[in-house]
Amino acid sequence: xxxxxxxxxxxxxxxxxxxxxxxxxxxxxxxxxxxxxxxxxxxxxxxxxxxxxxxxxxxxxxxxxxxxxxxxxxxxxxxxxxxxxxxxxxxxxxxxxxxxxxxxxxxxxxxxxxxxxxxxxxxxxxxxxxxxxxxxxxxxxxxxxxxxxxxxxxxxxxxxxxxxxxxxxxxxxxxxxxxxxxxxxxxxxxxxxxxxxxxxxxxxxxxxxxxx
Numbered sequence: 001x002x003x004x005x006x007x008x009x010x011x012x013x014x015x016x017x018x019x020x021x022x023x024x025x026x027x028x029x030x031x032x033x034x035x036x037x038x039x040x041x042x043x044x045x046x047x048x049x050x051x052x053x054x055x056x057x058x059x060x061x062x063x064x065x066x067x068x069x070x071x072x073x074x075x076x077x078x079x080x081x082x083x084x085x086x087x088x089x090x091x092x093x094x095x096x097x098x099x100x101x102x103x104x105x106x107x108x109x110x111x112x113x114x115x116x117x118x119x120x121x122x123x124x125x126x127x128x129x130x131x132x133x134x135x136x137x138x139x140x141x142x143x144x145x146x147x148x149x150x151x152x153x154x155x156x157x158x159x160x161x162x163x164x165x166x167x168x169x170x171x172x173x174x175x176x177x178x179x180x181x182x183x184x185x186x187x188x189x190x191x192x193x194x195x196x197x198x199x200x201x202x203x204x205x206x207x208x209x210x211x212x
Contacts, residue, residue: 001173001174001176001179002127002130002131002176002179004147004176005127005168005176005179005180006180007119007123007124007127007180007183008118008119008120008123009180010119010122010123010126010179010180010183010184011120011122011123011126011180011183011184011187012120012122012185012187013120014121014122014187014190014191014198015120015121015157016121016154016157016158016159017158017159017191018158018190018194018197019158019159019160019162019193019197020160020161020162020193020197021162021195022162022163023075023160023162024050024161024162024164024165025048025148025151025161025164026045027166028147028164028165029042029044029047029048030042030043030045032044032144032174033045035154039072043073043074043075044070044073044144046072046073047069047070047072047073047144048069048148048149048151050068050072050075050174051065051069051148051151051152051155052147052155055150055156056155057153058156060092060110061104061109061112061113061128061149061152061153062106062108062110063102063109063137065105065152066109066132066137066145066148066149067079067080069145069148070138070141070145072185073137073141073144073145073148074140074141079138080135080138081101081102081105081137081138082136082138083085083097083160084097086136086139087099088136089172092132093172093173095134095135095136095173095174095202101135102137104135105131105137106198107111108127108128108135109128109131109149110126110149111124111181112124112125112127112128112131112149112153113153113156120183120187121153121154121157121159122183122184122186122187122190123180123183124152124153125150125153125154125183125186126182126183126185126186127179128149128150128153129131129146129147129149129150129167129182130146130171130182131145131147131149131178132145133146133171134173136149143168146166147164147167148173150164150167150186151154151164154186154190157188160193161186161189161190161193162189162192162193163189163192163198164189165188166189167182167185167186167189174197179212
């Protein structure tokens, strides 16, 4: 299904910086790590901080980066690419495994941070998010890994979403409509942050008109 999506047309272009008063991924991390999570030391928050540092350093996206974040998410000293088929949606979706799976995954991830591309930023972020969801590289924590990946792709262009809840609804591998819809959603969410920032940056009517 991935190759059938017209990613170049999936969303409008998005140029940073776009930054609001709230970090949506950090808010998700705080909520998760604070509600009885077994992950020590605020794993998701630590992983998001690492992802943001990697974005600032302009690092290319690959499985090595994801694995580093996932160690913090899961609180484990090491994580590896899964070695067995994975299942989701109550067994409806099966994600197979063969000798080329990890190499193909890395190839697809690298497309999200290519400098010469005609795919808009929201579409690249959406595609990378879905790549993690459906390659399902880890035995556990793939939804969190997908969110960190999306945030990283946007953060490399200095774009930060205030709200990521709508992104985190269930996604299906065989949905040709849902993939471009996710790209458009990311564009809408970022646009809302940008518009609020413009409003907040405007002087008030009182200050424009003066007191006289």
